[in-house]
Amino acid sequence: MGVKEILKRVFTKEKRVVLCGLDSSGKTTMVSFLQTGTFIEHTPTMGKELNTMEVQGIRINLMDMGGQSDFRDLWLGECAHAECVIFMIDAYARERFSEAKDELWKLSDVFKKRSLIVLANKYDLQPTASLGEIIDALDLHKLPSFEILPVSCKTGFGIVKAFMKIYYKLTGKQLRKKISPKAVTVFDQGGIPLTSSSNNDILQGGLFAAINSFVKESFNSELNQLKMGGNVIVFKRSKNLMGSLILSDSDNIDVKEAEDGLNELLCHLEHMCPEIERNQLDTEKLSYLVEQYASNLL
Ligand SMILES: Nc1nc2c(ncn2[C@@H]2O[C@H](COP(=O)(O)OP(=O)(O)OP(=O)(O)O)[C@@H](O)[C@H]2O)c(=O)[nH]1
């Protein structure tokens, strides 16, 4: 180990987070979504697996616990040394709520001193249990404190919010989103808008038509930014799609950050919709994926 690495370790604050929950609730899928920005299928975790992430000077050691019954005895020991415990539950698997409750309550002594965040996963499926139903089924209100958030580790729905919550629990600091677009739009390669997700009616009127024609005209140029009526519109292209973000010109816009965010969205869509390669675009599926992922941006 070199001097730089030693100094880095000394000066980097380390925090421990333990991720537990029944087998197949989606823990490893969450870790890989945080690391890659998209969905990857995994085999069950044997024992436990340590993942390290660095976020704004904090090294987060995220221990991903195997959820099969053979490995559940390991949870308590790990949780006792963690600053934050995440308990993941498959919100679609109501038949397993009582098993999840039994396992969660075996850890209850830990929650007297440590933060618990319950992540209700698989919110891309229908019908999932409501958060209220999960709170009741797991008797969460009998714990000294807890927070519960809905997520989907497949579509990315709620993932950034969940991570921001974890970061706050660990550091007491708010991790601020650097971009907060007014609208996210995805076009096909011909500049035809396929779907749009906006947090207000920004796309009403002439703006949308203007973006549309700009996309068509700029398709073969390197233009990737347009300023219009107090807005900055950022464009990005992937192999089969094109996307735009509308941001307010008055915010301190980090265009690079916006481009990176848009790029990640397009990569995720290409990855989740391999049928685009065969020109078999399912617009409904694409709209759903954009809507779910945009929860991280808007
Ligand atoms: N539909 C849907 N499926 C998901 C989601 N998250 C995970 N899955 C699927 O659930 C299955 C289990 O995911 P894992 O991440 O391996 O679950 P785990 O909690 O790590 O399981 P163990 O390692 O055995 O404890 C996989 O087939 C995933 O593709 C989600 O948000 N939505």
Ligand SMILES: [Mg+2]
């Ligand atoms: Mg796993």
